[in-house]
Amino acid sequence: MDIRQQITDEIVAAMEAGPPPWRKSWESGGGLNFNASSGQAYKGINQLILAISPAAASGDVRWLTYKQAEGMGVQVRKGEKGTRIVKMVEVNRGQATKEANTGGEVLAEDGSKALVMKAYTVFNASQIDGMAPMPVRECNVSCADAVEQIIFGLQNTGLKVNFGQGFQPCYIPRTDEVRCPPASEFDSLEDFHATLLHESAGHGSQAMKRLAMMSSDVPRFGSAEYARLELVAELVSAQLGAQLGLPMGPSLIASHAGYLASWLQVLKDDKNEIFKAAANAQKICDYVSKLAVEAQPLVVKDAVADPVAESIVLARTARLCM
Structure with a gap:
């Protein structure tokens, strides 16, 4: 079978x-x-x-x-x-x-x-x-706090996160740097945080100095390897977004629409690819959750069974979006 x-x-x-x-x-x-x-x-x-x-x-x-x-x-x-x-x-x-x-x-x-x-x-x-209604998800940590705590954890590993007017959101492997426009250039704060999480956790975690899923040489745009890296980052964004209650912003939806054909081709070419991508995305989510906890070991409990929400810590620090 x-x-x-x-x-x-x-x-x-x-x-x-x-x-x-x-x-x-x-x-x-x-x-x-x-x-x-x-x-x-x-x-x-x-x-x-x-x-x-x-x-x-x-x-x-x-x-x-x-x-x-x-x-x-x-x-x-x-x-x-x-x-x-x-x-x-x-x-x-x-x-x-x-x-x-x-x-x-x-x-x-x-x-x-x-x-x-x-x-x-x-x-x-x-x-x-006979199943009771699904409990309302309650958590006393905000999406912004959770995202920031993950970013702080990644910065502790040496990741550089820089904001600038007119920047295109991206991760640059050669300099181990995330570039992102300030929050004011996004349609919403949620869109800003979702994009920042995608570039930092989704791509930055794949670097050789972290989980070694990509080299310092950027794959050619449109290549199968480029599609694989983007697929993993997309799955990371989806999983972390679901865990944190962070909606996918229109910026990510628009930017990823063009990748769909290349993702489909990669999956059609090899039945193992979606399993590899899902496994790598899971590894990244586990990794950044651990970094967040280590950055400030104060556990926050969620009323609904959600292991990662339970591991996200409350960050009472300066807002990255300011």
Whole structure:
């Protein structure tokens, strides 16, 4: 069973039908999709899979397996169609063939071990009878505070962030510098913060001195490598935006519209690309969240299960946008 190809085909179809599907979770304002039993947010590719599920239209970001629903004393409604997500498991090499024959996909074999991708089904809370209404998301840290704290954490690693009239938002690998217009040049403060987060966290974190996902040589605009880097930054923006409750500003929407064709081509050429991009985006989100905590170790709790919102600290410092 070629799980990766099937998932890639589904994501490509969703992208061809409208805006990039990962923006749905971002725009819903409910935060990241998470398991209502464990309280843990889904990671990597599973966030994208759940974003394109028809059930995601409910705006509810809680999901359960059939068995978990039963364990919580609630019931998946008869006739509801679940959403297939994936997990990686390590098995004895002798079990690899059995796993492949029962719906798994063997990704790698090494010595006596094998890495298998297995699919399993989850249901949205809107498909389950007996689920309480989704709690209103409450958090006593503002989007501005959270974004600034992430930027401060990145600056502690040496990233330079410079503001100037007439600047085009960009990250320059050679000088490890983010350039951004001042807030007054954006349509809104949210647009300013979303753009700043994209360039700093989405691109700056990929630098060799941080997560080593890109070299100091800027790939040619329009190349497959350029598209890959932009796709990762877009996914970082979407995930952090969903976590922080930060809407995607019109500047990012407009600037990324031109990348859609190149993203589609990269995904169509290799079924592994969307998995790599999602994994790298997850790595960046985890990295910048850790930097934010280290910059000021004061944990802020969110009323709704949202692990990253719980790790964002309150920044009572001078506004970057001033």
